[in-house]
Amino acid sequence: MEDPNTTTSTSTSTDRRAVPVSSREARGPVLDFVGLDVLWLQVTGTVCNLACTHCFITCGPKNDSHPVMATDDVLSSLARAEREGVKELYFTGGEPFLHPDILLLIERALAVAPLSVLTNGVLIDPPMARRLHELSEASAYSLELRVSVDGTTPEENDPVRGRGTYHAIMRGARCLVDAGLLPVFTVTTVHAVYDRSDGREAFLDHLRHLGFTRPRVKFIPPFDIGRQARRSSRSGDRTTTSGVADEVREDSRYLRPDDLHEGEEWVLQCGSCRTVTARGVYPCPILIEEDGARMSDDLDETFVPIELNHSACTTCHLEGFSCRT
Amino acid sequence: MSDLMTLPGNHRRLAVFGGVYSNHRALDAVLTDAADWGADRVLCLGDVGGFGPHPDHSADRLREDGIVVLQGNYDDSVGHGLEDCQCGYSDPRDEHFARISYAYTLENTGDENRRWMRSLPRHVRLRLGGLRVLCAHGSPRRVNEFLWESTTPEGFVERLLAEHEADLILVTHTGLHWSRMLAGDPGRGLVNVGAIGRPANDGDPAVWYARIEVPVDDGARVRPRVEFRRVEYDHEALAREMRDERLPREFVETIETGWWTSCLEVLPQKERARGRF
Numbered sequence: 001m002e003d004p005n006t007t008t009s010t011s012t013s014t015d016r017r018a019v020p021v022s023s024r025e026a027r028g029p030v031l032d033f034v035g036l037d038v039l040w041l042q043v044t045g046t047v048c049n050l051a052c053t054h055c056f057i058t059c060g061p062k063n064d065s066h067p068v069m070a071t072d073d074v075l076s077s078l079a080r081a082e083r084e085g086v087k088e089l090y091f092t093g094g095e096p097f098l099h100p101d102i103l104l105l106i107e108r109a110l111a112v113a114p115l116s117v118l119t120n121g122v123l124i125d126p127p128m129a130r131r132l133h134e135l136s137e138a139s140a141y142s143l144e145l146r147v148s149v150d151g152t153t154p155e156e157n158d159p160v161r162g163r164g165t166y167h168a169i170m171r172g173a174r175c176l177v178d179a180g181l182l183p184v185f186t187v188t189t190v191h192a193v194y195d196r197s198d199g200r201e202a203f204l205d206h207l208r209h210l211g212f213t214r215p216r217v218k219f220i221p222p223f224d225i226g227r228q229a230r231r232s233s234r235s236g237d238r239t240t241t242s243g244v245a246d247e248v249r250e251d252s253r254y255l256r257p258d259d260l261h262e263g264e265e266w267v268l269q270c271g272s273c274r275t276v277t278a279r280g281v282y283p284c285p286i287l288i289e290e291d292g293a294r295m296s297d298d299l300d301e302t303f304v305p306i307e308l309n310h311s312a313c314t315t316c317h318l319e320g321f322s323c324r325t
Numbered sequence: 326m327s328d329l330m331t332l333p334g335n336h337r338r339l340a341v342f343g344g345v346y347s348n349h350r351a352l353d354a355v356l357t358d359a360a361d362w363g364a365d366r367v368l369c370l371g372d373v374g375g376f377g378p379h380p381d382h383s384a385d386r387l388r389e390d391g392i393v394v395l396q397g398n399y400d401d402s403v404g405h406g407l408e409d410c411q412c413g414y415s416d417p418r419d420e421h422f423a424r425i426s427y428a429y430t431l432e433n434t435g436d437e438n439r440r441w442m443r444s445l446p447r448h449v450r451l452r453l454g455g456l457r458v459l460c461a462h463g464s465p466r467r468v469n470e471f472l473w474e475s476t477t478p479e480g481f482v483e484r485l486l487a488e489h490e491a492d493l494i495l496v497t498h499t500g501l502h503w504s505r506m507l508a509g510d511p512g513r514g515l516v517n518v519g520a521i522g523r524p525a526n527d528g529d530p531a532v533w534y535a536r537i538e539v540p541v542d543d544g545a546r547v548r549p550r551v552e553f554r555r556v557e558y559d560h561e562a563l564a565r566e567m568r569d570e571r572l573p574r575e576f577v578e579t580i581e582t583g584w585w586t587s588c589l590e591v592l593p594q595k596e597r598a599r600g601r602f
Contacts, residue, residue: 034466035484085484088476113478114593142475142593182597197417204418214602216590219415266467325593 018305021270021283021313023292028309029257032265036303037088038273038324039081040285043105044068044093045278050120052161054150054190056223056312057289059094066277066288068094071101075108077276080299082112088324089115092285097123103131110139116325118186121147121172122165129172129179136181144325145183146218147173150190152206160190170210177212184216184325194219221319223286223312253311260308260317269322270313274302285323286312330446332366332393336453337541340364342534343397343462343497345387346522347377347430348580351532352386354558355521362536362554368449370497371397371462373442374430375410376522376576378566384438396445397462397498398469402427403434404442411469416590423588425573450491454539454547456512459491463498472496472517474503475595482515483507493549495535500588501525501596502533504551512548519553524583526600530560531583 018030045066048059058065081089089109096102096117109115124132124145136143149169151157157166176183185207193199200219207215265271275282280294281302287293290310295302308317315321340359345352359367369392374380380403387394396404398411410427414420434442447468449460464470465485482505485494494515502519506512518535519525525533536552560580567577575586584601585592592600 035488037481082480085480087478087481112480114476136594140475141478142473142595144594180598182594197420200415201417204416214589214597216597217416 018307019283019295019302020307020309021287021293022290022310024254024309026254026309027257028255028307028313029260030305030307031260031268031271032305033303034265034272036081036084036086036272036274038090038269039077039086039088040090040092040273040275040323041074041077042066042069042093042275042277042285042288043074043091043096043102044098046289047094047098048120049095049098049122050162050165051227052150053227054160054188054222056226056286058227066094066279068099069276069278071105073278074105077299078109078112086113089113090118090285090323091115092118095120095123097128103135106132106143107135107138110135110141110143114141114144116144116146118146118148119172120161120165120169121145121149121176121183122168124172124175126175126178129175129181132176133179133181143181145176145181146186146325147176147183148186148188149173150188152203156191160188173212182214182216184218186218186220188220188222190222195221218325220323221315221321223315225286225310225312226289253314255308255314255317264317267320267322268308268313268316269324270306270308270316273323274299286316328446329448329450330393332449332451334452335455336366336451336458337539338362338364339366339368339453339458339537340534341368341370341460341495341516341518341537342521343370343518344372344500344520344522345369345383346372346375346520347380347383348522348532348563349377349379349382349386350560350563351521351556351558352383354556355532355534356386356390356392358554358556359534359536364536366451367392368460368495369394370460370495370518371395371445371468372399372497372520372522373397374403374434375399375426376430376572377563377580378570378572380430380434381438384434384441388438388441393449394445395449395460395462396442396447396468399427399430400442400445401468403431404439404445406431406439412588412591413469414588414590419588419590422573422575426576429570429572453493453537453549456492456539456547456549457490458493458495459489460495462496464496465489465491465494469498471499471591472515473499473501473593473596474505474517476593477505477515479505479507485515486513493537495537499591500585502535502553504535504553506551512546516551521556523579523585526585526596527583528601529555529583530581531555531557
């Protein structure tokens, strides 16, 4: 009997040599590339108006290791993704709303596919929210605004995201709701309570209490890389794996060649996504500052299997995590 | 069990539905409506149980009528006695209701129907006026892939059609009906037939299925006509049954009002904004 799945690009990608996602010498499991379902665009690179302590890259006002992408480069990537039959687009940074042409880019992206914009919400005011709603209404595809916040109080959030940010984030989110949009609150579980069902329910109740009557939330595990790695090694917090002298513990941070489940290329987003920045193409948005993760300048050359030999890959594997909205 | 079933012959009128979710009363009404229309093939794209009362009623009816049924994620889970329905919710409220629904369905599905669910194909291929039609539950790629109207762009539809050598792909899994035909080739596209087990989150208790028809071959390139058919049924009687079975009042509310009260987490912005909750 013929199996419809044999006609997917999976069968061809396995014939090509896998590209490691870091410069680490040890081998990791090979993950097939099933096709470009998702394109991430690091539209503002590492440039951000905040400098969160848990950032898995080291985004901030002074970090332009990945600079803001030129508008034409974003547009050409969108056109390339459309030709490839992309399913979803993501704008991230840094803070995407620092891009001078962000509204034009959102409009053009929404002509191609559904778009998620990952923002801290601080720069969203009522006119911006109204314009975003207009762009959303004009498209056949969904516009998702993912607003990051890390707690239900300034005491929880501000030590992570910066003084005064809790109220600024909630003001931005309120503008979106008032304009008719339903933002997805994105919570990195740096506070262990949000790893538990009761903590998540409490978070949702809190949003309802604030008047967000139809709350949408995505919880994300912290990744022990970037600024978060420095933070966790100092504080010994829940995600700490750094500084462990024991070789066995060190090895356990990495996946072994036979660790992946059958079909995991459909679960891990890097089986079907690539990230474009001003500096090149990377397997996923989490690894853009990691040594050896840069795959190519050319998106076409990155549609190959990858070898998951970075410790962050272990987090996604163990948590069954996807960056998708 | 074979993953793929190929139906012989060429068809002209297909009646296609998905997501029965144990709503045997809606199923009866839809089968009657499809027969009155003169469908030459009736297809169910999977998820026979879940949400509603007495799951064996629906499974028995489908088997008695010889309907071609695909294996959805729910059928896979119930058939194999898996731990959960494979819906993968992270919202604690959605997860709570998904667990109740699955436990009830698993407990009340007979062994014979569970064996039948294990035997169902995952894909069906057939001809419709010469068009190559591929039926799947979520997508031709994954049984639990959600293809929503607002997150399935035209270029992606074109890619699926090419990768799976089809002119028309029929799916369900989301519970909401929609279609997208290619602007440059309107004879080809993707149809999500929706679900008949619960209403379409539009404030109307009626349910929907798809009628897909091709004209008599006149030598020209065939263009299928896709009509989504609204079907009323005795939803108040179903609600009474659900109460008697002590299913959650939130489920009953959906049947009575037409608004979804659970499984909301997976809805994209546009689809979520159209609902009440």
